Amino acid sequence: MSILQLKDVNTFYGGIHALKGISISVEKGEIVTLIGSNGAGKSTTLKTISGQVMPKTGSVIYEGKDISKQPAHLTAQTGIAHVPEGRRIFPRLTVKENLEMGAFIVKDKKIVKERMEKVFQYFPRLQERLSQKGGTMSGGEQQMLAIGRALMSKPRLLLLDEPSMGLAPVIVEQIFDIISDLNKEGMTILLVEQNAYQALQVAHRGYVIQTGEIVMAGQGQELITNEQVREAYLA
Known part of the structure; x- marks a missing residue:
């Protein structure tokens, strides 16, 4: 069953036609990735x-x-959480305050605390940095905080935009392990990622977008072995 469908979507920025009739679907419980070059529309x-x-x-x-x-x-x-490119945490707020912002519509403090404890299971480092200002953390820690903040809303669909950008390889591995763990626990994820190989390794399915149009779709492992994809994004 599709939790998300885009049907012939056309999006503009002023006079720039950014998305040109794209159609994609995400089934409940899947990781679906969208790969493409910079400026493709991801x-x-x-x-x-x-x-x-x-x-x-x-x-x-x-x-x-x-x-x-x-x-x-x-x-x-309504159950969609978006982790934007560049993390966009609140740099002057503490880790705790950033996480609380993710659950701003939840009035029950007990529920907020329970969700925070769950976030700490994925990101123990955040618990260690609870009173630290977000802006003083490393890039990897800020990415963990951005994902943790999104999880505080207990989403049914998680949108991840370039979670590996600017991070050391060892941190990238950690982030992708957590993405896989979230999915194993039932989280549906739509992943935009410049690191196409990493994304396709964890994804059930993928779409390739070029200049605002979907040009290819398939299973994650199929796209890894596709010659066009390998030349354009995996070389």
Whole structure:
């Protein structure tokens, strides 16, 4: 059963036609990755899903409901969490305060505490840094915090935009291990990633996007062995 479908979505930035009639689907319990070069439309796809930009035409269907014109703050309340490119944590807030922001609509402090404890199971380092200002943390720690903040909303669909960007290889491995663990526990994930090999290794399925158009789709392992994909993104 599809938790998410994009149907013939066209998104513009002013006069720039960023997404040109793309159609993708994400089944419940899958990791689906979107790969492509810089400027191909990967981040715009996630922003269109989360309501940060509105498609001019086409539909974004989430759990059977058209959310194409729904603003981002409402989308965040319906079970979609977006970890943006560049992390976008609150640098002057502590780790604890950043995590609490992820559960801003939850009034029950006990639930907030329980969710935070769950985040610490994935990212024990955040518990060690609880009173530290987010902006003073390393890039890897900030990425952990950005994902942890998203998990505080207990999403049914997690949108991850370039989680490995700028990180050391050992931290990248940790982040992808956690992505796999989240999925094994039932989390549905749509992953945008410049590191195509890493993304396709963990993904059930993938789409290749070029200049705002989906040009290829297939199982993760199929795309890894596809000659065109290897030449363009895995060389």
